[in-house]
Amino acid sequence: MTPVLEGADLPPGYGTVNPFVAVRGPGGAPGFLRFVAHVLDGRETRAAHTVDADDLLIHAEIRVGGSTIMVCDAKPHWVATPALLQVYVRDVDDVVGRAREAGAEVVTEPTPFHGGQRLARLRDPWGDLWWLYEYGPGSTAPSEGPDELPAWRPDPSAPPSYVHRTIDEALTAPGAG
Template structure:
């Protein structure tokens, strides 16, 4: 079964640096959107697309783009009247512990420490200073991702009588108590 739709651009039909779907984060907090861009540059080796840097009449950054690997994260300063909306972002990395250490050095908090995860991957989660939550997946030799498995629903289900796993408990706790960063 094909997952492509004729109205969605893919592969070479896309502009350089963009995927079919690109995340957009409306951030508020330390240094605003410009601070978020610097964090992504320092932690993930991102590079801002300067041609997209657009300041609104009120002085807030209404649009910026930062390239990470082969993806683009779009972002803006959240307007004061906008509801807090956390960015929920996932990144594949070569060494999850190294990225966690770098992120912590730039103000992130560990939500889930590097942990063995499905398919031989390792998972960690971070809360950035703008209260976005990052899922980091270490993928490499011997790992498999869901996209590499059979195209069918898994048969496995959690035991409803067992305590939640550390992987679930940590993200549930973070998401339950998540709110906007302090000014």
């Protein structure tokens, strides 16, 4: 049996592997979303639209045909990254173990995440970052939420969560910050 989710095992609106684009440049992530909507008839999943404490877009999703592209504004101190890739898996612990054996660095250990999913992050030997989501019975994804912007936003005076801190550290240039 393959370790990845596919077909009916996936949450609605997602493929097994989904690209994540950190945007720098004209119009930032909102401009990128408008471009994809105009050029490719993309439709933003409003329930996923999340603005971070610094007013940058930390997460948005746009559907293009049968695929979802995830988008954020790159933080000013983040180093450029070749690719950010997200994959739905059956067993995140198993996949993290396989990745370690193949030389990947674990950025975020498997941890409970939004919607009853489990999340882990890896940096492969080529510098790409992979998000691994374990989705199963009792889990929900943003595509299953209401078509409205969420009210949740991190408290700018609180220390960052493990999930926020580990990705920020992985994308911060040495000596920055």
